[in-house]
Amino acid sequence: MDQVTSAQHWMAQQMGLIIPHLSVDCVVFGFHENQLRVLLLRFKNTEVWALPGGRVYREEPVNTAAVRVLEQRTGLRGLYLQQFHTFGDPDRLHSSDFQAILAQQNIRIEASSLLFDRTISVGYYALVEFAQVSPAPDQLSDECRWWDIRDLPKLFFDHNEIVAVAVRTLRQRLSYEPVGLNLLPEKFTMPELQRLYETLLGQPLDRRNFQKRMLAYDFLQRLDERRTGGAFKAPYLYRFDRERYAAVLQGGGLAFG
Amino acid sequence: MDQVTSAQHWMAQQMGLIIPHLSVDCVVFGFHENQLRVLLLRFKNTEVWALPGGRVYREEPVNTAAVRVLEQRTGLRGLYLQQFHTFGDPDRLHSSDFQAILAQQNIRIEASSLLFDRTISVGYYALVEFAQVSPAPDQLSDECRWWDIRDLPKLFFDHNEIVAVAVRTLRQRLSYEPVGLNLLPEKFTMPELQRLYETLLGQPLDRRNFQKRMLAYDFLQRLDERRTGGAFKAPYLYRFDRERYAAVLQGGGLAFG
DNA sequence: TTTTCAATGTGTATTTTAAACACAATGATA
DNA sequence: TATCATTGTGTTTAAAATACACATTGAAAA
Structure with a gap:
């Protein structure tokens, strides 16, 4: 099975298993060398960085989907994980960005038309012990590593905003809970x-x-x-x-x- | 067109226009006679009470869907409206409850199979001036009125929990914002x-x-x-x-x- | 070995904020 | 016109946050 067919097959299989139009995105916070950091993924063969995220299975609680994504990305279970906001604007996905990425994945556009559809994303943030994490890329990405919160690149879609909202939420919570x-x-x-x-x-x-x-x-x-x-x-x-x-x-x- | 066909037609039409598996639910708070109250709807020909809610159109921001639902239910625009949590457990909808209601609406089960599917609901709360509101039922409900927060009936699906989370959120916000x-x-x-x-x-x-x-x-x-x-x-x-x-x-x- | 030094450990005085508390004034009702 | 439940306002007290200073430690340098 060549790369194209394999990717198509994977995606087609996914379509039937997942809830369309819905995803989870996770802002994983770590603290290292006196700086707050977040875990980002770089899409295969591109310089596009994005939050770890994924789809929700048909019978899976949304929270569980977030846990699953995080376990795959960090190798950790039982993380401190909080849902903080749901991002539901129809224009949060810019299909031009998306097409560029998919082209690099050798995925045929027709085969993944549903992925172009509008997606509502439930945002979670996780607080992890920096040293415990072993960043691991997924099928669509080449690299997974920590970024200083003050020095993020332009991220995929609205992920910069998602990070910003997560940071604001974390700061607010700090006032009445020892989240840190x-x-x-x-x-x-x-x-x-x-x-x-x-x-x-x-x-x-x-x-x-x-x-x-x-x-x-x-x-x-x-x-x-x-x-x-x-x-x-x-x-x-x-x-x-x-x-x-x-x-x-x-x-x-x-x-x- | 008899009632059955009409309802079927309405629902079939809705299916194509909305995002499947996604809804918004609104907890509308009012204050009257020194008591906090919420606006509830009673489904047609039943004693089942539920939060005002609705579907999200294909190209509509989720926030806008909430505004639209609220305008239809309260006659008000420009409300103070806040997204507070997304409810995404697969077992939050109990189809037995749902079937009883649909039967009363004279809607054929087959025609609305998608509605039985798992639904993720984005929860909003609104703060309104009690006297300004003119509660109005929708197509599926007979009655729309205020209920004392301390004396709610058993609500549709997980709506009691949604109200509870909304109240908790409101109390927390009160500590650092004059939401009241x-x-x-x-x-x-x-x-x-x-x-x-x-x-x-x-x-x-x-x-x-x-x-x-x-x-x-x-x-x-x-x-x-x-x-x-x-x-x-x-x-x-x-x-x-x-x-x-x-x-x-x-x-x-x-x-x- | 001794000295240095940047960082840690601990306590007190001061200011600010929150809590407790009491009496005079009002305006419809009796 | 007397009554009275409620409103308007200030002072006193306690608690919490802030400002501030000196002794101690332990590796590194002298």
């Missing part, structure tokens, strides 16, 4: 946590007040261990105590920011 | 505003502190008029100054709650 902790490894230092918050909020924070407030929430557990090896004084390691966090939520309010 | 003002008439008194907040937050608030804080936000304009006619001392009328609100947002933060 999902971006750090299990053990982390207070300065690391602070730098994450500073990056997300886009402003410097007072070291002493930050620590005071974080500890006041009473869901961080200080370990006896310290982060050794780094230059200068070794900071303590902390762990996010999810059980205690649940207890704090039960017992009333919680306010970050 | 969209539920009041143009001119309102401070006690009226306070009762709205108390209802939405589900707790009593101190009258003097409430007024102090609201006025501190600096987007309420006190008029010389007073609400006369009521028993006892006549309270001042206020107006929400949207221009000043925009200015306040520009100039930095804003925190309700």
